[in-house]
Amino acid sequence: MDRAEVGALVQSAADGDAAAWKSLVDGLGPLVWSVARSHGLSDADAHEVYQTAWFRFAQHLGRIREPEKTGSWLASTARHECLKLLRASKRWTPTDDPQLLDRPSDDRTPEESVLDSEEAAAQTERVRMLWQEFESLGERCRQLLRVLISSPPPSYQEVSAALGIAVGSIGPMRQRCLRRLRARLEARGTTS
Amino acid sequence: MSDMSDRHGFDDFDGSGDGPPGGEFPADDWDCGLLEEELRQAAAILDPVPAGLRGIAVDAFALRDLDARVAELTFDSLVDGIPVRGESDPPRMLTFQADAVTVDVEVTEDGLIGQLLPPGPARIEVLSGPREYARLTADDLGRFTGEAPPSGPFALRLRTGREVVVTEWLRA
Numbered sequence: 001m002d003r004a005e006v007g008a009l010v011q012s013a014a015d016g017d018a019a020a021w022k023s024l025v026d027g028l029g030p031l032v033w034s035v036a037r038s039h040g041l042s043d044a045d046a047h048e049v050y051q052t053a054w055f056r057f058a059q060h061l062g063r064i065r066e067p068e069k070t071g072s073w074l075a076s077t078a079r080h081e082c083l084k085l086l087r088a089s090k091r092w093t094p095t096d097d098p099q100l101l102d103r104p105s106d107d108r109t110p111e112e113s114v115l116d117s118e119e120a121a122a123q124t125e126r127v128r129m130l131w132q133e134f135e136s137l138g139e140r141c142r143q144l145l146r147v148l149i150s151s152p153p154p155s156y157q158e159v160s161a162a163l164g165i166a167v168g169s170i171g172p173m174r175q176r177c178l179r180r181l182r183a184r185l186e187a188r189g190t191t192s
Numbered sequence: 193m194s195d196m197s198d199r200h201g202f203d204d205f206d207g208s209g210d211g212p213p214g215g216e217f218p219a220d221d222w223d224c225g226l227l228e229e230e231l232r233q234a235a236a237i238l239d240p241v242p243a244g245l246r247g248i249a250v251d252a253f254a255l256r257d258l259d260a261r262v263a264e265l266t267f268d269s270l271v272d273g274i275p276v277r278g279e280s281d282p283p284r285m286l287t288f289q290a291d292a293v294t295v296d297v298e299v300t301e302d303g304l305i306g307q308l309l310p311p312g313p314a315r316i317e318v319l320s321g322p323r324e325y326a327r328l329t330a331d332d333l334g335r336f337t338g339e340a341p342p343s344g345p346f347a348l349r350l351r352t353g354r355e356v357v358v359t360e361w362l363r364a
Contacts (some may be wrong), residue, residue, distance in 0.1 A: 013253070021253040029249055033241040048363050050245055051252075052345040055361035058255035059262055059347070085363070088270055098279065127234045134231060150234040176226045181231075 001027040001152055006177035007068030025054070027152065028071050032078050034150035035162045038143040039082035042089075049085065053078040054075035062134045071154065076146075112156035148174060193351070251322040260349065260356040263288035263295055268362075288348075288359040294351065299340060299364045308334035308350065318347040319358075340364065 006027070012020035025078065030166045032053050036046035053074050057064075064070060147154065160167045195345040222282040261283055267287035282301040311334035320342050330336040330350070343363050349358045
């Protein structure tokens with residue numbers, strides 16, 4: 001989302017415009033969700049991170065110092081909650097097994113079920129394969145790409161806030177990760 | 193995760209280098225953007241924001257509270273505490289502060305214990321998202337107890353004689 005647009009929407013929402021708030025939820029919600037997903041949390045924890053970020057934003061509405069940077073504010077808030085939950089789960093369940101933490105969720109979304117019933121079987125297969133290869137990338141690449149592919153595309157500032165990495169390192173990392181993904185797809189003989 | 197450094201706070205971000213990820217890239221990178229876009233569509237299909245969750249965020253507009261002062265979290269045993277040896281499930285200790293007002297909260301499975309400072313009576317609402325809440329009362333010494341907040345993020349809204357203070361949302 002464009003910064004100026006975000007700034008204006010935050011201002012309107014603070015003045016009581018519910019439609020502006022809804023636009024913010026639709027424009028920045030996928031970014032917040034991607035931050036929770038990229039940290040390998042359980043579904044329940046990811047839901048709580050998403051909620052906490054939005055509740056806090058509502059609470060601070062009208063007090064945000066730089067409204068145009070709200071995307072980064074939300075991403076950063078979500079990230080800190082993720083790190084806190086990871087720390088908590090580590091304390092309570094003494095598993096440090098990265099395999100376990102990295103395991104993709106077994107839950108099938110309604111969208112996946114719909115996908116099953118769609119006629120475009122080849123397309124479906126392509127999407128599934130792409131996602132499968134994406135999920136088997138290394139943790140750093142998966143984390144970075146998951147945030148980058150939220151929709152609408154986030155700015156590098158927002159990605160930086162979401163993952164705690166320098167803005168300057170995002171471009172090169174992005175290229176490397178996408179190259180790696182392409183190589184995996186080529187190995188399966190499925191480049192588009 | 194653990195190797196991710198934590199030194200970049202929100203305030204470190206400046207306006208430089210901002211721009212759409214699909215902006216300027218070397219020529220060799222042409223299909224890089226295509227692959228990313230394809231992946232973006234896959235994410236929208238296979239891992240979208242759950243509809244119910246989006247609804248909760250939309251409803252959260254009701255939580256804006258322009259008259260209350262926000263008491264920020266200044267201590268969280270989960271982050272700042274030293275684990276007690278042998279204790280597998282220590283109580284969660286939280287401190288919130290808004291100027292001169294301090295709220296100490298201890299959350300265990302059994303319930304919630306709190307102390308308002310400076311000590312004094314207050315009416316307290318336990319908020320659990322935009323809709324549900326429970327009510328508590330702080331006695332003349334500023335002490336209050338209640339049931340443990342339900343799962344999910346919670347906040348306390350405290351009405352003392354003089355002002356309304358609401359604690360920063362967080363998960364217990």
